[in-house]
Amino acid sequence: MIPGINFTYCRHFIRHYLSATRIDVLHSPFVFNLYNSCIKRQPTNHAFNDIELLRKRLKADCTVLLQKDFGAGSSLFSAKKRSVRELVYLHAKQARLQQIFYYLIRKFKYTRIVELGTSLGLTTAYLSKATGEAGSVLSVEGADEIATAAQNNLNRLGLTNARILTGTFDNMLPQALAELGKVDFAYVDGNHQYQPTLNYFHQLLPYLHNNSMLIFDDIYWSKGMLKAWTEIKNHPDVTVTVDLFYVGLVFFRREQVKEHFRLRVF
DSSP, X not given: OOXXXXXXXXXXXXXXXXXXXXXXXXXXXXXXHHIIIIISOOSOOGGGHHHHHHHHHHTTOOOEEEEEEEOTTOSOEEEXXXXXXXXXXXXXXXXXXXXXXXXXXXXXXXXXXXXXXXTTSHHHHHHHHHHOTTOEEEEEESOHHHHHHHHHHHHHTTOOSEEXXXXXXXXXXXXXXXXXXXXXXXXXXXXXXXXXXXXHHHHHGGGOOTTOEEXXXXXXXXXXXXXXXXXXHHSTTOOEXXXXXXXXXXXXXXXXXXXXXXXXXX
16 A cells, blocks of 8 residues: 555545546536536636735745644644645645636625635635625634634735634534525535534535535545535435535525536546
């Protein structure tokens, strides 16, 4: 066995790649339109230039920050010091995925956004830019120093409709939900364990509506995450899911037949 390689993850990737639905035989008009307008690579969009320039700068930033890793429902955490550039390489989502989120939010005109897991705020910036000044993005980050760095990054980009709540997901998600009242779009990127993931899903459910969307990160990262993803797909309120391997999209549209799709991103 080669150290550092997650062979289970690699097997799932190969299986996903081989079993993904070909777009030319995709029979769902809703998902076909979703693919062409949001998931398929879109023409160059200069609205992303400032965020990608920031990403480039962060990749060269050697500033050291304290990273806390909280367990679900626990006041205990492990902490380690990491440079900003390490955090970008370890935790920042690919620009390609972040741009898909942007187009999804724009397509459905979402304005009430929740993000669990801010990191340095690159995804938050895409969510903020997509929803516009009329929207509100609440993002939860557990590490104080990283939350401060993320807020500084959003300020540099001139994004004023996003706010970072510092604390554990367990403590801050109820606050975010109470503040927004309803949730159009939620991105769950953190605490990649079975039970916490299901807990966040069930906490979000009462605040969703027919056109809401949830996105879960790293659905194949572990057996626990895959189990949680399977249970979410099978929940009676869920009608359509789109598995992009790296993330899973969840829809609650009652007018849709219950179906699950696998699509390629790259």
